[in-house]
Amino acid sequence: xxxxxxxxxxxxxxxxxxxxxxxxxxxxxxxxxxxxxxxxxxxxxxxxxxxxxxxxxxxxxxxxxxxxxxxxxxxxxxxxxxxxxxxxxxxxxxxxxxxxxxxxxxxxxxxxxxxxxxxxxxxxxxxxxxxxxxxxxxxxxxxxxxxxxxxxxxxxxxxxxxxxxxxxxxxxxxxxxxxxxxxxxxxxxxxxxxxxxxxxxxxxxxxxxxxxxxxxxxxxxxxxxxxxxxxxxxxxxxxxxxxxxxxxxxxxxxxxxxxxxxxxxxxxxxxxxxxxxxxxxxxxxxxxxxxxxxxxxxxxxxxxxx
Amino acid sequence: xxxxxxxxxxxxxxxxxxxxxxxxxxxxxxxxxxxxxxxxxxxxxxxxxxxxxxxxxxxxxxxxxxxxxxxxxxxxxxxxxxxxxxxxxxxxxxxxxxxxxxxxxxxxxxxxxxxxxxxxxxxxxxxxxxxxxxxxxxxxxxxxxxxxxxxxxxxxxxxxxxxxxxxxxxxxxxxxxxxxxxxxxxxxxxxxx
Numbered sequence: 001x002x003x004x005x006x007x008x009x010x011x012x013x014x015x016x017x018x019x020x021x022x023x024x025x026x027x028x029x030x031x032x033x034x035x036x037x038x039x040x041x042x043x044x045x046x047x048x049x050x051x052x053x054x055x056x057x058x059x060x061x062x063x064x065x066x067x068x069x070x071x072x073x074x075x076x077x078x079x080x081x082x083x084x085x086x087x088x089x090x091x092x093x094x095x096x097x098x099x100x101x102x103x104x105x106x107x108x109x110x111x112x113x114x115x116x117x118x119x120x121x122x123x124x125x126x127x128x129x130x131x132x133x134x135x136x137x138x139x140x141x142x143x144x145x146x147x148x149x150x151x152x153x154x155x156x157x158x159x160x161x162x163x164x165x166x167x168x169x170x171x172x173x174x175x176x177x178x179x180x181x182x183x184x185x186x187x188x189x190x191x192x193x194x195x196x197x198x199x200x201x202x203x204x205x206x207x208x209x210x211x212x213x214x215x216x217x218x219x220x221x222x223x224x225x226x227x228x229x230x231x232x233x234x235x236x237x238x239x240x241x242x243x244x245x246x247x248x249x250x251x252x253x254x255x256x257x258x259x260x261x262x263x264x265x266x267x268x269x270x271x272x273x274x275x276x277x278x279x280x281x282x283x284x285x286x287x288x289x290x291x292x293x294x295x296x297x298x299x300x301x302x303x304x305x306x
Numbered sequence: 307x308x309x310x311x312x313x314x315x316x317x318x319x320x321x322x323x324x325x326x327x328x329x330x331x332x333x334x335x336x337x338x339x340x341x342x343x344x345x346x347x348x349x350x351x352x353x354x355x356x357x358x359x360x361x362x363x364x365x366x367x368x369x370x371x372x373x374x375x376x377x378x379x380x381x382x383x384x385x386x387x388x389x390x391x392x393x394x395x396x397x398x399x400x401x402x403x404x405x406x407x408x409x410x411x412x413x414x415x416x417x418x419x420x421x422x423x424x425x426x427x428x429x430x431x432x433x434x435x436x437x438x439x440x441x442x443x444x445x446x447x448x449x450x451x452x453x454x455x456x457x458x459x460x461x462x463x464x465x466x467x468x469x470x471x472x473x474x475x476x477x478x479x480x481x482x483x484x485x486x487x488x489x490x491x492x493x494x495x496x497x498x499x
Binding site: 016017018030052053058061127140177185189193 | 334335336337338339340341342343345381382383384386391393394395396397398399400401403404
């Protein structure tokens with residue numbers, strides 16, 4: 001508990017952060033893991049969210065996007081899903097309890113900052129997606145080629161395409177703020193204190209103690225922490241009333257994984273392709289020594305011309 | 307095989323160069339971050355003007371207050387040192403930047419005459435004169451010196467005062483002094499500053 005992500009942030013220069021993983025890059029990230037850094041994490045306690053959307057507004061304001069018109073769709077939800085310039089959305093879900101009563105579940109939807117990011121695994125552009133040593137997954141738009149493969153890699157449907165600039169965008173976990181020791185804009189604004197920010201270790205501890213409190217004192221027997229291991233844990237963790245049914249919170253996958261197609265394509269397909277090429281070269285060489293060069297016989301039926 | 311010092315050094319140099327070419331590099335990779343937009347901004351403490359909670363806000367302004375520069379507000383967020391909100395804000399408060407930077411912001415006095423459908427711009431001098439004129443006229447016409455039982459009350463029931471959330475203690479003191487001296491009974495304010 002004594003560890004602090006801020007200690008590290010204090011030593012860092014304002015403009016750069018060390019990189020842990022790089023998309024589409026030959027070999028590992030240079031110098032990765034030579035220095036220890038603290039993982040940062042957001043904690044979202046869905047049980048104390050009142051759906052005020054201050055986080056949505058703070059996110060828009062900090063990142064400099066203007067609000068666009070929305071339409072009313074029989075829900076308090078601002079829009080159906082996050083967009084390239086709207087990275088943070090409270091999802092409102094009417095959920096019927098077992099006893100027939102209604103429960104309004106509210107979940108802050110944004111990039112989960114997976115420890116094993118599917119977007120990064122799927123990205124073919126060198127340096128378009130990086131994972132910093134503090135765990136933040138960030139898109140570098142100047143390197144983005146706009147192919148959209150990150151969408152297929154993401155189990156949470158987060159990266160969004162801007163048709164004007166032909167680049168992908170998503171929540172940066174306010175890396176510009178975090179790197180100088182400030183909390184993300186959404187965290188700072190939250191008036192009920194349902195959002196917290198700190199080291200992953202501290203946030204996990206806080207989340208577990210809150211879930212325990214919900215189970216023991218508030219009658220939510222299934223309360224728990226959502227930190228899916230399928231993507232190596234996430235930099236955004238939730239406390240849910242019912243951790244056995246995360247789908248009820250606006251489609252939070254129960255067991256998110258990077259799709260096997262992306263895994264195969266970025267893993268075995270690479271060395272299988274290399275092996276196939278190698279065997280091809282070996283085969284051609286053996287053929288050459290066994291049968292010799294191909295001889296071209298002149299054709300005689302047209303006067304000896306080729 | 308005899309390994310001479312010269313051969314070893316040669317091997318090390320060639321091998322090292324080879325590894326470097328293949329992308330082995332021990333200096334940590336760093337990525338350029340988006341610059342903190344408030345890094346060179348002036349921080350000004352203020353109070354959110356919306357509701358009676360009166361959250362403290364920090365207004366960030368670029369421009370170093372040099373003589374030839376017009377400052378520009380770039381960001382507003384909660385004041386962590388303020389005891390009311392401790393850095394948090396509601397969605398309306400979080401959008402305060404748009405309250406300042408807004409083409410529909412009211413920048414001068416306007417009046418809608420009786421029966422008119424639209425507002426017209428007037429000068430501050432004219433606005434203050436007209437307000438004074440109407441206050442005087444209303445008070446003169448409706449001032450109550452004695453109530454129905456002949457007791458002296460000296461009140462003016464046809465005027466009311468309503469104050470805003472950012473009005474300070476000192477300002478409200480003056481408001482009450484002024485309004486009571488005119489005989490106003492309806493004085494209301496949502497300030498908690």
